Amino acid sequence: MKPLIAIISSPWSEAVSTGRAHIRRIIEAGGLPAVFSAEIEPENIVEIVDGILLIEGPDVHPRFYGEDPSPSLRNVDVLRDEFEIELVKLAVDANIPVLGVGRGMHVINVALGGTLYQDLYDIPKAIKHDWSFETTRPEQKLHTVRIKADSRLYSILKETLNVEGTNEAWTWVNSFHHQAVKRVGEGLRQVAFAVDGLIEAIEGKEGFIIGVQWQPEHLPEMLPLYKALIEASIKKHEETDEMKRREIEAEIREELAREQGENHHSSETSDSLPDTTQT
Secondary structure (H helix, E strand, C coil): CCCEEEEEECCCCCHHHHHHHHHHHHHHHCCEEEEEECCCCHHHHHHHCCEEEECCCCECCHHHHCCCCCCCCCCECHHHHHHHHHHHHHHHHCCCCEEEECHHHHHHHHHCCCCEECCHHHCCCCCCCECCCCCCCCCCCCEEEEEECCCHHHHHHHHHCEEECCCEEEEEECCECCCEECCCCCCEEEEEEECCCCEEEEEECCCCEEEECCCHHHCHHHHHHHHHHHHHHHHHHHHHHHHHHHHHHHHHHHHHHHHHHHHHHHHHHHHCCCCCCCC
16 A cells, blocks of 8 residues: 655645645655645644655744744745644654655754754855746756765665765755754754755654755655655554554453453352242
8 A cells, every 4th residue: 555645735835736746756656645735734634644745835934933034034824834833743743754845844843943044145155055946947956965974864865875985975956945954953963964064954863754955856866765755654554554453452352351251240140149949
């Protein structure tokens, strides 16, 4: 059975078109994608999906990491922020695999207590990261990222990386963002960096939680990232099925024990009934 992967989008953002490349990648990787609106209760999604893909979108409002809006802040969607942040928290508690792309990486970080740079040009010596989809083909490689060799991300992408020494490797990626991770959230670690030191990927210290700053859906060599999400989701699905099977078996054993106890009690009561035969 193919794992069900939730893709989240705003109800007014043309969800199918914004997520179409991700949908193709999920299918190619062996999963069953389903686009959900931020108007649904996050608890309902966590109950039925095997994995979650958080995709690109508007800026995360800084109120969610304790800051006021900067003049550089662009479009926001507070409803979607609230929804996705709660969804990440629930998914982490339920050990559901989560992959965040672009904004999705920012949501993961903020949900777990991290902060963001509201605009990259607040950072001295930052290179250009905010290329536009309208003027730049998304399959173009625009800058390099270095990936730590002791990371899950490295183990996923190692066949496509340029390896230097034993500590890290590098690859070329596209780039379409003007915000970035500042302080890493609780339970996360930074595992990839641009040449200017900007954090380009984070991952959970436990479970399958990965966020990347680039857009892997437009880079064929990044398909292993989607396959890793699918594999982790299959494992989660199997673990859930096994847990349900054990719960059912336990309920059956309890019911049988209860019935045996009742039958035994009934038998003892019958044996001890007084003899009322008249002579």
